[in-house]
Amino acid sequence: MFGKQRQEDATSYGIIGMGRFGSALACTLAEAGKEILVLDQDEEKVRRMRSYTEHAYVVRDLQKETLQETGIQNCDQVIVCIGDKVDVSILTTLNVINLGVPHVVAKANSPEQGEILKKIGAEVVYPERDMAIRLAKRLISGRVFNLFELDERTDISELKMSGVLAGQTVEKASLRQRYGVNIIAISHSGQLTTDVRPDYVLKQEDSLVVIGDRQKIRQLGDDLVG
Template sequence: MARKQSEELSYGIIGLGRFGSALAYTLAEAGKEIMVLDCNEEKVRQIRGVTEHAYVVKDLQKETLRETGIQNCDIVVVCIGDKVDISILTTLNVINLGVPQVVAKANSPEQGEILEKIGAQVVYPEKDMAVRLAKRLISKRIFNLFELEQNIDISELKMTSKIAGKTVIQAQLRNLYGVNIIAISRNGWLTTDIKPEYVLNQDDTIVVIGDRDKIKRLADDL
């Protein structure tokens, strides 16, 4: 995979465990260009149904990685959490190959600290999932779809009788809460063409973007 000149990002995934496989299939379903590496031939064979850039590697040494061309990816995710030594060495090799953004999975704070020190962005899949679940359980009306940087979220909110019957402009969600509606779902029909005169329905689900605390305040008030 040669580095492309287009603005579309390409992704490399090293390791096809549950996390790596789920990540690969999700990115592929979103139409993203991905490269996948693993030492397990059967796992690589299965993933070839969604990408032609899937390779069996005998090891994860720097030269082996270079031969696959993974250094041409814009973002590489190292999904080897269980084997700490291999995780760290592989991450270091990918960084030294000049990949612009390297993300590494960690299973412990100690592993994550080392990965951060060598220059990787660290994710804790189980911890992150637990945090998301806790937030969803605490606030029954809110479901976070995406957590962006700087405490900005994209979330779904179920409407209530408090603002049902009002138009978007009458609800004043931007003025009162500092959040913006980016989509509305009604009876399985989704629209992103949000006009000021759109009348909100009690059965609607709105997708909003804004500061995390402001979205929570809106959810609490509904």
């Protein structure tokens, strides 16, 4: 069962929901050497994650008994990345909390959903709303602006674009291959989109919201100068 033989000082993560946010989070944690367990109802999404962890499971439902069978209760932290299906998000979060996971984070798409998640004991994140607000209120600082710290090494940050990447597609920029950094959103003209396609052409006015190792994000920021 997951987590039974891991080192005592290692933090393990469970991630439920392999959408764009969940999969980027899982890939980044795995690439940082973290022990992860991932769950989704989509067999293809789970299959893709098996190159990052042997603990990737297809689940037909997210009932307490099913979750327990995967060993997710042995994780130190669990992130529920099911923002769109409010009822499933709330019930899954409640089930994980009732299994005794010490720290549960849940993605929410609305204040109402977030309030319920908070009341049942979860830490709530609003990825799109929080990123949009912080981008709008950005202080003039360096090229890298930190948005959210996931742990002692992993950040979600905003990167101001430069001529170095402008005109390239996301695929050609190859930030994941070159820096181990995943683009999870792009802000353009005040509009934030999380539907980042490989053929999207990066523009000088864009800001990239990325997830990855803190030092590698800073390295990317330094390389963008010029």
